[in-house]
Amino acid sequence: MTAKLAPPAGADVWLLRQPKPDDITGVLEMTELDENELQRARACRRQSGGYLYAAAHIALRRVLATYVGEPAGSLEFGRGPCPCCDQQHGRPILLRPQSELHFSLSHSSGIVLIGVATVPIGVDVEKVPTAETARVCTAALHADERAELAEVPECAGTSAFGRLWTRKEAYLKGLGTGLGRDLSLDYLGWESERHPKGWSVVDVPAGPRHTAAAAIGYDGAPAGPVTLRWLPIESLFSGTRADLTGRDSVLAELAA
Numbered sequence: 001m002t003a004k005l006a007p008p009a010g011a012d013v014w015l016l017r018q019p020k021p022d023d024i025t026g027v028l029e030m031t032e033l034d035e036n037e038l039q040r041a042r043a044c045r046r047q048s049g050g051y052l053y054a055a056a057h058i059a060l061r062r063v064l065a066t067y068v069g070e071p072a073g074s075l076e077f078g079r080g081p082c083p084c085c086d087q088q089h090g091r092p093i094l095l096r097p098q099s100e101l102h103f104s105l106s107h108s109s110g111i112v113l114i115g116v117a118t119v120p121i122g123v124d125v126e127k128v129p130t131a132e133t134a135r136v137c138t139a140a141l142h143a144d145e146r147a148e149l150a151e152v153p154e155c156a157g158t159s160a161f162g163r164l165w166t167r168k169e170a171y172l173k174g175l176g177t178g179l180g181r182d183l184s185l186d187y188l189g190w191e192s193e194r195h196p197k198g199w200s201v202v203d204v205p206a207g208p209r210h211t212a213a214a215a216i217g218y219d220g221a222p223a224g225p226v227t228l229r230w231l232p233i234e235s236l237f238s239g240t241r242a243d244l245t246g247r248d249s250v251l252a253e254l255a256a
Contacts, residue, residue: 032072067116091104
């Protein structure tokens, strides 16, 4: 049995940074992945992309195993119904073992983010976009979000857009719709009191080259603390003991 971590009173957000290839000294525990995960890792065109995909999914398994007390390789995943069409491509769920936990996974350009809660949760991390990407994608946003971005100085515009975009994606992943929901419907801008009712949305510090966010759906219940935890890449290597229950894994409490 794996050492257990109590379910979070609010939400736990786990951050993993992939080291540079020359700094990687261990071998990922690929035996914990299922065949679908292995095929998708191998299908990545770049070796670094395949490594990140594999690391992200091993991380997800080992983090969830810490809460449910089962071996990481024994976990089985599925999808819940989509709120838009009721097809089975909504939020990810644990099929085996059955659990009260909700979780979300995101990875981008060397960063992995995992959210765990007993209520719906979505997380997103993105590399800070180019000015052209920000310009094109801004047109799809809520009118008030577009107005706020228009007031941001040009030198800070891409980072501001990135923060807003990751909030948006985290919220839509928490809903279970993903980008199937019109991006202009929901306001996730600077005025937090105008964010969707029943949801707490927090920015997650991910370094100067990335923006990240977590959205937690409390649906009227008191919002609990959001704890940022560190996940070292070495904990995903073959032969390592995936004990993530120590106090030294906690980085910060994030304010909503």
